Amino acid sequence: MKDVKVEAEIRALRNEIEKHDELYYRQADPEISDREYDQLKHDLEALEAAHPEWVPNDTPTQRVGDDLVEGFESYIHRLPMLSLDNTYSEDEFFAFVERIVKGLEVVSVDFVVEPKIDGVAVSITYENGKLVRAVTRGNGTEGDDITANVLFIEELPRELKGADLPDVIEIRGEIYMRNDEFDRINAERSAAGLEEFKNPRNLAAGTVKMLDRDEVARRKLSIVLYGLGFCQPEIVSSQSEFSQTLTHWGFPVGERIWETRGAEEAWQAIEELDSLRDQLPYPTDGAVVKTNRLDQQDQLGKTSKAPRWAIAFKFAAEQSETVLEGITLQVGRTGVLTPVAELRPTQLAGTTVSRATLHNQEEMQRKDVRIGDSVILEKAGEIIPAVIRVVLEKRPRDSVPFVFPESCPKCGTPTRKLEGEVALRCLNIKCPAQVKGRLQHFASRQCMDIEGLGEAVVEQLVERSLVSNLSDIFRLAYDQIVALEKFAEKSSRNLLEAIEQSKTKKLWRLIHGLGIPQVGATAAKDLAKHFGSVAHLREANVETLVEIDGIGEKTAQGIVAYFDSEVNAAVVDSLFELGVNPTAPEMIERSQAIFEGTSFVITGTLPTMKRDEAKALIESKGGKVAGSVSKKTTYLLTGESAGSKLTKAESLGVKILSEADLIQGIEKGSLV
Structure with a gap:
């Protein structure tokens, strides 16, 4: 007999992982750190190991993340492009080496240690010495063709020089954005009143998938090459020899590459890299350790998602101690109240930090976080810093627990905790904070993709009472926009043009942009394909919706409740009255x-x-x-x-x- 509770936990973990896969791989906008993501996968692996009868063939623990998106032609890798297994533990690293030695039946193994660059994996194909294609990792089997964008990377050779070139070779590497280039772009956006990008990795990932070639050219991407994919005929016998060949051909390679003998030397190289990482010009979050000899790599083989001859050792998240001087409450587009720590500014991971997330009321109470406390901050994977613990021995004698307000700090409406949730919510859908959040979501790149309608602009529009719901975006006039701060004639007309163009975006983008509970991009695409129009979708009942693959009962109930709301129905009607006419999927006779x-x-x-x-x-x-x-x-x-x-x-x-x-x-x- 099945354990219903465990089965539900497995299903919830799979859904959570798939949500974060969508955010990381396709939207380049992750919400959690790599370590938190890896822990989710570790928890799922443990449950699946205990219950193999419930493991489907497409479980996220047995596949490579998928970055394939619409608008790009895809190509099959001649040799699969796998991901790497991760470890955060010294003991696990030495256990990895022990497995290598045992698998090869040798006394010691030569390794190569390289910086793990936090960027976008790419495979560059050269035929008869000429660059013919650049493809993302995709799902490991096939990836998106990003050749047109990669050709803007100046240091990437278009043609290989020298004798004895292979007929065909796939060279793997990482596209990234230098820290100084990231700072330059954000400074320009700030001056223009646009929302700044979160971190270099997200910006690089978004740029390689842009269809606007002029914008790609303006953003200077960089690349490092390090891996050998398919090669005919074979040209090298080791990883270190391949690195030397890449240098000879004129490719940019890692700033430092260590050739080591045995586990101890490899570990020393990892520690040395950890001490040097802040000096590198690109974001790095760990070290990649590879078995050097290619014949030994072949002997060790691979799993369905990763080679057995390599591992990524993730560095510990950087920490800093400071004083929590205040706690503010943010209200999101769904009304959830999120506590934020206001901190005495401190240096962390190369940046000055003055705010950090406290997650929710339950988490704050568990850690007993109070104003005036000395706290330890942690920042991992370029995600917003978090308060991980309180230094209790430094707590002021007069400290008192933080009391959450009984009403919304933005609109004064009483707050409630819904059944089954840990978060407090403001249930006033007209709350200005919620309105701003819904507008930002609707205009975001993963929804209606209205360029220029970022956080700073939305805030002005709401505060000036120019926009109070989604349909008001399409009522904006030139005179209203040009009067906003940091707007001139050209930028105003550009925004109006972007709003006009969004009217005919694909149907799934509109469905996603409406902000229906539980409906992300994937579910929106399924709904668009099944119903073909918002009109048909809003007539559907729960029984009809749950018949669609990927739509569960909770999601179905949320969809029905959304369209049953008179307020939501009025907004949707207004969108169509104002000319929003999304492109529906082609219906098949x-x-x-x-x-x-x-x-x-x-x-x-x-x-x-x-x-x-x-x-x-x-x-x-x-x-x-x-x-x-x-x-x-x-x-x-x-x-x-x-x-x-x-x-x-x-x-x-x-x-x-x-x-x-x-x-x-x-x-x-x-x-x-």
């Missing part, structure tokens, strides 16, 4: 939907079609295309070098198709 209800996975290189062409063809006939083989897969479409997906499909009894089978089936009107 029933007679053409011959693959409806089927799920395809594509693997290998097809004879005549590119992968995205085959995907579009299948979807045009009503089929779904997934990234990995599972029990739900109906067909595996295979080409040359099919790899492990073919083996897995055969073991599950999935029907195997060739490109010719697919085309013939479409002509016949059936694959049966």
Whole structure:
């Protein structure tokens, strides 16, 4: 008999991880640190190990993060581009070395230690010495083609010089933004009244996926190359030899690379890198340790998501002690009250910190955080600093516990804690703080993507009573905008043009932008595809909604409640009256939907079609295309070098198709 509580915990962890995958890989806007994310995965792995009967084939613990997005053509890596296993512990690092030594049946192993750059993984393909393609990691099997944007990186060679060049080579590396370039861009945005970017990694990730080439050119990206993917013919026998070859070819490589013998020397290199990391020109959050010899790498092999011959050692989060001088309460777009620590300014991770998150009322009470306390701050993964503990021995004698107000600090409405939640909420949807939050969400890059309508501008619009709900954005006039601080004629007309262009953005962006509880980008895309319009979506009931893959009962109830609200319904009506006309997904005629209800996975290189062409063809006939083989897969479409997906499909009894089978089936009107 299943343990319902444990099963629910597993499901909740998977959903939480998938939410953070979406934020990190696709939106470049993470909410938690790498360590917190890794802990979520560790907790899920432990539960799945105890209950293997509940582990699906597509569990997030067994796959590489997926950064594939719309608007880019995708390409299959000739050699899979995996991620790295992480460790934060010295003992775990030495256990990793012990596994290497045992697996190779040797006394000692040579390692290479390199800085782990906090950027965006990329694979650059050269054919006959010429750069032909740059592709993101994607899902490990295929990635997005970002060649046009990568060509703006000045230090990246377009052509390799020298004799004995390989016919084809994939060179792996990291695209990043230098700290000084990040500071320059933020200074310009601040001067223009625009919201500043959070950190260099997020900005680099967002820039490589921009479709505006002029803006990419204005943001100076950098790159470091360090890894060998597919190579024909083979040219080196070790990682260190490959680094030397990269230098000879003119590629930028890591500032420092250590060649070590055995575990102790590798550990000494990690400690030395830790002491030097603040001097590096790019953000680094750890050290990558690789087995040096390539034949030993081949011998050790890989798991479904990471090589067994390498590991990333994550440095401890930087900490600082300071005094908590006050506590303010922020009110978000959903009405949640978040306590924020106002701090005596202190240096942390190379920046001056004066504020830190306290999470929620329950967490504050658990740590017994009080005004006047000396507190320890921690900053990991370039995320907002957090108060991790109180230095109790330094607590003032007259300190008293912080008392949360019974009413919203922004509008005075009584606060409530909803059943099953730990957070206090303001339930007044007209609360100015909530209005600002909803507007910022609606205009954000992951929703309606209205360039120029950032936090600072929204704040002015609300404070001047120019905007009170989402539809008011489309009522703004030139005279109102040009009167705002830091706005001139050109910037005002640019904002009006961006607002006008947003009217015809894709339907899922509008659905996401409405701020319906539990509906993120993925759910919005599923809803857009299923209903085809907001009008059809708002008529749906809970029973209809839960039939859609990925929509649970709680999400369905939130959708119905949203449209049942007279206030929300009026805003949605106004949006359409003001000309918002989103682009709906192409609807398929029933007679053409011959693959409806089927799920395809594509693997290998097809004879005549590119992968995205085959995907579009299948979807045009009503089929779904997934990234990995599972029990739900109906067909595996295979080409040359099919790899492990073919083996897995055969073991599950999935029907195997060739490109010719697919085309013939479409002509016949059936694959049966």
